[in-house]
Amino acid sequence: xxxQTPTTSARPARRRSGRFAPYVYLAPAMTLFTLxxxxxxxxxxxxxxxxxxxxGLGLGKGxxxxxxxxxxxxxxxxxxxxxxxxxxxxxxxxxILVPTMLGLALLFALLLDSRRTRGRGFSxxxxxxxxxxxAVIASLLWGFLYLPRVSPFYYVFxxxxxxxxxxxxxxxxxxxxxxxxxxGGVGFNMIVIYTAxxxxxxxxxxxxxxxxxxxxxxxxRIKIPVVMPSLILTFLFSMIATLQxxxxxxxxxPLTNTISSxxxxxxxVYRDAFTRDDIYSAAATSVIIAVATFALSFGFLRxxxxxxxxxxxx
Amino acid sequence: xxxxxxxxxxxxxxxxALLATGCTSGDDDSTTxxxxxxxxxxxxxxxxxxxxxxxxxxxxxxxxxxxNPDIHVTVNKQDGGDPAVTKLLxxxxxxxxxxxxxQTEYQKIPTLVAADALADIxxxxxxxxxxxxxxxxxQSVTLGGDAVYGIPQDxxxxxxxxxxxxxxxxDLKVPTTWAEYADVAAELHKKDPKAYLGTFSAxxxxxxxxxxxxxxxxxxxxxxxxxxxxxxxxxxxxxxSYWGDLVEKGVIDNKxxxxxxxxxxxxxxxxxxxxxxxxAPGVLAGNAADTQGKWxxxxxxxxxxxxxxxxxxxxxxxxxTSQSKHAEAAAKFAEWMNTSQDxxxxxxxxxxxxxxDLPAQAQALSEPPxxxxxxxxxxxxxxxxxxxxxxxxxxPNVNVAFSAYNDEFGxxxxxxxxxxxxxxxxxxxxxxxxxLKNSGFNVKE
Numbered sequence: 001x002x003x004q005t006p007t008t009s010a011r012p013a014r015r016r017s018g019r020f021a022p023y024v025y026l027a028p029a030m031t032l033f034t035l036x037x038x039x040x041x042x043x044x045x046x047x048x049x050x051x052x053x054x055x056g057l058g059l060g061k062g063x064x065x066x067x068x069x070x071x072x073x074x075x076x077x078x079x080x081x082x083x084x085x086x087x088x089x090x091x092x093x094x095x096i097l098v099p100t101m102l103g104l105a106l107l108f109a110l111l112l113d114s115r116r117t118r119g120r121g122f123s124x125x126x127x128x129x130x131x132x133x134x135a136v137i138a139s140l141l142w143g144f145l146y147l148p149r150v151s152p153f154y155y156v157f158x159x160x161x162x163x164x165x166x167x168x169x170x171x172x173x174x175x176x177x178x179x180x181x182x183x184g185g186v187g188f189n190m191i192v193i194y195t196a197x198x199x200x201x202x203x204x205x206x207x208x209x210x211x212x213x214x215x216x217x218x219x220x221r222i223k224i225p226v227v228m229p230s231l232i233l234t235f236l237f238s239m240i241a242t243l244q245x246x247x248x249x250x251x252x253x254p255l256t257n258t259i260s261s262x263x264x265x266x267x268x269v270y271r272d273a274f275t276r277d278d279i280y281s282a283a284a285t286s287v288i289i290a291v292a293t294f295a296l297s298f299g300f301l302r303x304x305x306x307x308x309x310x311x312x313x314x
Numbered sequence: 315x316x317x318x319x320x321x322x323x324x325x326x327x328x329x330x331a332l333l334a335t336g337c338t339s340g341d342d343d344s345t346t347x348x349x350x351x352x353x354x355x356x357x358x359x360x361x362x363x364x365x366x367x368x369x370x371x372x373x374x375x376x377x378x379x380x381x382n383p384d385i386h387v388t389v390n391k392q393d394g395g396d397p398a399v400t401k402l403l404x405x406x407x408x409x410x411x412x413x414x415x416x417q418t419e420y421q422k423i424p425t426l427v428a429a430d431a432l433a434d435i436x437x438x439x440x441x442x443x444x445x446x447x448x449x450x451x452x453q454s455v456t457l458g459g460d461a462v463y464g465i466p467q468d469x470x471x472x473x474x475x476x477x478x479x480x481x482x483x484x485d486l487k488v489p490t491t492w493a494e495y496a497d498v499a500a501e502l503h504k505k506d507p508k509a510y511l512g513t514f515s516a517x518x519x520x521x522x523x524x525x526x527x528x529x530x531x532x533x534x535x536x537x538x539x540x541x542x543x544x545x546x547x548x549x550x551x552x553x554x555s556y557w558g559d560l561v562e563k564g565v566i567d568n569k570x571x572x573x574x575x576x577x578x579x580x581x582x583x584x585x586x587x588x589x590x591x592x593x594a595p596g597v598l599a600g601n602a603a604d605t606q607g608k609w610x611x612x613x614x615x616x617x618x619x620x621x622x623x624x625x626x627x628x629x630x631x632x633x634x635t636s637q638s639k640h641a642e643a644a645a646k647f648a649e650w651m652n653t654s655q656d657x658x659x660x661x662x663x664x665x666x667x668x669x670x671d672l673p674a675q676a677q678a679l680s681e682p683p684x685x686x687x688x689x690x691x692x693x694x695x696x697x698x699x700x701x702x703x704x705x706x707x708x709x710p711n712v713n714v715a716f717s718a719y720n721d722e723f724g725x726x727x728x729x730x731x732x733x734x735x736x737x738x739x740x741x742x743x744x745x746x747x748x749x750l751k752n753s754g755f756n757v758k759e
Contacts, residue, residue: 054754056539058428058710059457147575149584170728255573257516257724261717274396275717276749277403277425 048073048283073284082262083285089174090264094242097178097185102234104182105189109227110219112190113197124194128187135184139251142180147255168256180248185241189234196230197223232304236297243293246270265289360385360643365402366417367392368467368630370665374657378647385643387415395419395630399426406431406637414638415648418464419630420454421520421712424534426633427463428710433634434461438645446653446671450527450703455631458536458707463633465648466670467661470591470628471700472524475598478610478688480509480586488612492556495615499565502586511587513567513576514557516723519716521571524591524625525557526550527706529617533746534709540756541709546743551736552617558735561727568727577601589614591627592668592696595683607688613699622702629670668696675700711749718745 051069058064077083108127112120130138146167148154157164167176200223208218224231246266253259261275262268265285273282364375364387375387390413392398399422405411406429418426426432439462444452447466455464474495476488484505489495499511515521523533531549535542544550560566567585569575579585580602588594598609614624632648634641651657658674661667669675675697682692689695709715722738722745750757 052753054428056756057536057541058753058755059430063428063430144574147573149575149578254517254570255575257568257570257728260721260724262721271717274400275713276711277713 044283044286047280048287051280052278069280073281074288077281077285077288080268082260083265083268086262086265086268090242090245093174093178093245093264094239096175097181097242098235098238100178101182101185101238102189102231104186105234106193106224106227106231108186108190109193109197110223112194113223114215114219116215124191127190130184131187133184135180135247136251138184139180139248142176142183143252143255146176146252168252168258170258173252173256173258177245177248177252181241181245185238189238192234193227193230196227200226232301236300239300240293240297243289243296359383360640362387362415362638362640362644362647363390363413364388364415364417364632364647365390365392365398365413366415366632367394367398368417368665368667370661370663370667373664374651374660377656377660378650382647385640385647387647392417395422402426402431402635403429406635410637412635412637414635414640414644416633416635417467417630418633419628420451420466420626421523421708421716423455423463423631423633424457424708424710425712427457430636432463433636433638433641434463435465435634435641435645435648436460436462438634438642439465439649443649443653446673448670448672448701448703450626450705451629451670453705453707454626454629455633458705464631465633465645465652466629466631467652468629468667469670469700469703470524470593470626470668471696471703472528472589472591472614472625472627473594473696473699474587474612474614475590475594475609476511476587476612477583477605477608479608480583488610489615490613491619492615492617496556496560496565499560500563503565506584509584509586510565510567510579512589513569513571513585514561514723514727515569515571516727517570517572517720519719520627521589522553522719522723523706524627525589526553527625527704528614528623529553530623530704532706533715534707536707537758540758541750542758543709543743543747543750545715545746546739550739554735554739555732558726558732561730561735562732564730568730581605592700593628595685595692596666599683599685606685609686610689611686611692611695613695623704624699624702626703626706629668631670668700672697672701709746709750710755711746711753714749715742715746718742 049069049071050066051073052064053067054064056063108123111117112124117123133141145151145153148166154164165172167173204222205218208222213221244266245264249259249263250267250270253261253263261271266289269282269285269289272278272285362385364371366389371389375389379386392401395417398417402412402416403426412431416432418432423432443462443465448469448471451466451469455466456462474489480486480502481488484502486498486502487494489498495511502509502511526533526547526549529549529552531544531547531553533543533545533547533550535544557566561568567579576585580588580598581604583605588598590597594611595609598605613622616623632652634644634648638644651661652669653671653674655674655677658669658671658678661669662678669678675693679693679697682690686692719738719742722741723735726734726738747757747759
């Protein structure tokens with residue numbers, strides 16, 4: 001009781017300062033947000049409307065000046081055949097990768113959740129572990145496995161007399177890159193779905209079993225519908241990650257003739273900024289990619305929101 | 315980047331070799347740079363910073379500092395050519411933060427000049443400086459004009475490397491012309507279907523540039539107040555269709571160099587030859603250590619029998635930046651470092667560079683690289699070859715052309731059609747010209 005006395009006496013003072021308290025609490029986050037997110041984004045947007053004009057030979061002082069470029073950087077990016085084909089390529093890459101990855105993640109999560117599965121802890125860790133490997137390392141690793149002369153796989157295939165095509169050659173390269181994404185991504189998505197499965201009350205299963213439902217029927221009729229929001233979430237993450245694929249093709253690039261410097265949209269941004277020293281085009285392309293990502297993500301969420309999330313209310 | 319690390323490896327190996335054989339000629343006077351270089355009349359002490367990533371620079375600079383108390387140079391180690399250029403361009407844009415001296419790769423000089431990052435030091439160096447260098451090397455720092463944007467330090471004259479043991483085994487003749495090279499490549503591949511005399515690497519633009527340089531191409535040029543781009547020239551077309559033809563026939567490989575697979579092939583002899591440059595011994599030592607003593611170096615195959623021409627792959631100069639307040643002192647140091655016998659001896663013995671300075675080469679390069687104990691006259695031969703480097707001018711958007719090379723020739727190498735190699739060259743020309751025009755450069759077509 002005596003302990004409460006100072007608290008009650010301090011209350012009026014606290015109430016007065018309370019008006020500013022939310023702002024004080026917000027300040028660190030807002031400062032960081034402004035410094036490291038809003039300002040750079042604003043600067044990138046500013047740069048995307050600028051360009052450098054060179055006069056004459058471009059040698060010596062004052063030969064280059066920064067000028068307003070209007071929308072010319074944007075129109076150049078949007079009409080660049082390399083950029084358009086990189087977008088299409090990444091679209092195909094996503095069609096290969098995302099369904100396979102989420103399908104496997106769901107399958108593994110359901111298997112781990114199944115009552116009959118043994119060695120659950122070990123399996124969970126070993127499926128998740130590749131996610132902890134940075135994409136660059138994973139790509140180097142797989143790159144070595146893809147090169148016929150140094151790969152143990154090709155050695156075995158050769159001994160077996162199988163003629164396996166070079167996966168770094170043109171029709172296969174997209175699968176080779178998707179495979180690295182798959183290897184690294186399944187674990188993370190599996191954990192998200194598995195966690196959702198763990199949250200399902202066991203009464204549901206008991207009731208289902210009393211009604212004579214098999215494990216497969218339980219998975220199909222109870223588990224998958226209940227984890228649908230998690231599936232949507234992982235789909236969204238995977239879609240964004242697909243649009244931003246960069247480390248895998250960039251790391252494999254020196255090993256093969258088939259990956260161009262504009263293989264994915266972000267590789268084009270990198271090439272413009274760091275190989276061509278044209279940060280203005282790079283900024284414009286980045287803004288386009290960011291806007292497209294936003295539009296796709298929110299479009300997708302609007303599309304599925306009513307079907308998936310309203311189920312509980314209906 | 316790869317090239318630099320190649321040079322770096324070469325440097326370390328050569329340095330070890332020279333140290334091991336005790337070849338540090340001029341030991342006694344290497345710490346006393348020539349009196350002409352020191353500017354003791356300056357009252358105030360001058361401090362210079364030097365961005366570089368070449369090995370052995372600390373030793374050369376220490377020798378200079380000991381003899382020139384008035385001009386003190388501080389070495390600031392960089393990660394390599396590309397990051398250092400990015401840093402320098404940022405400092406130039408910001409208006410401060412650039413060093414006084416900068417190691418500049420030849421192909422980057424026009425880009426840096428175009429960004430107004432380098433000072434013209436013509437007035438601060440000896441009048442007869444150009445006589446120290448091969449014409450092709452000198453042109454790289456003058457861009458074919460009157461200005462001097464750097465002092466050549468090392469160069470990468472190209473040669474042909476081959477596995478002597480494999481050539482003996484299959485009774486092959488060392489090719490002296492490209493026609494012979496094609497025949498030998500076909501013969502080797504026939505006798506051992508897994509073996510190739512070389513590969514067409516779509517990831518090494520500098521390599522292909524050097525090959526066209528040998529054939530007489532010069533991809534850029536200055537014509538009055540306009541740039542000309544001549545990538546798709548008759549000389550380059552000759553080179554492109556020659557290699558395209560070899561790739562189409564399948565007698566040489568089409569996979570990139572500097573991959574784990576290529577290393578394995580160098581080791582097991584399925585890549586029995588390499589058209590490379592003077593720093594190749596270091597790369598071979600690093601990537602195919604087991605083949606020591608099995609390689610030999612020969613002059614490049616020629617387009618016409620009896621000719622004597624080669625290209626350049628790699629190498630750098632020392633430049634003074636436009637932000638330096640002591641351009642004169644900086645130029646003096648750069649000239650001493652790259653053209654005095656004492657300094658060149660240290661560059662070779664501690665840094666393992668192949669010096670660009672012709673008069674100082676004989677004394678500095680008296681022992682072969684450790685990886686080539688079977689070729690005692692390695693550097694004698696190399697020095698003769700280095701004199702035949704053909705002139706070549708780089709333009710202000712080399713990076714654009716080089717990345718276009720990777721993309722376009724990557725496609726061509728993958729398709730294995732000779733016609734696609736010519737298409738690739740045309741596409742490179744278009745990309746490079748479009749980029750110049752888009753930036754506003756005057757371009758003469």
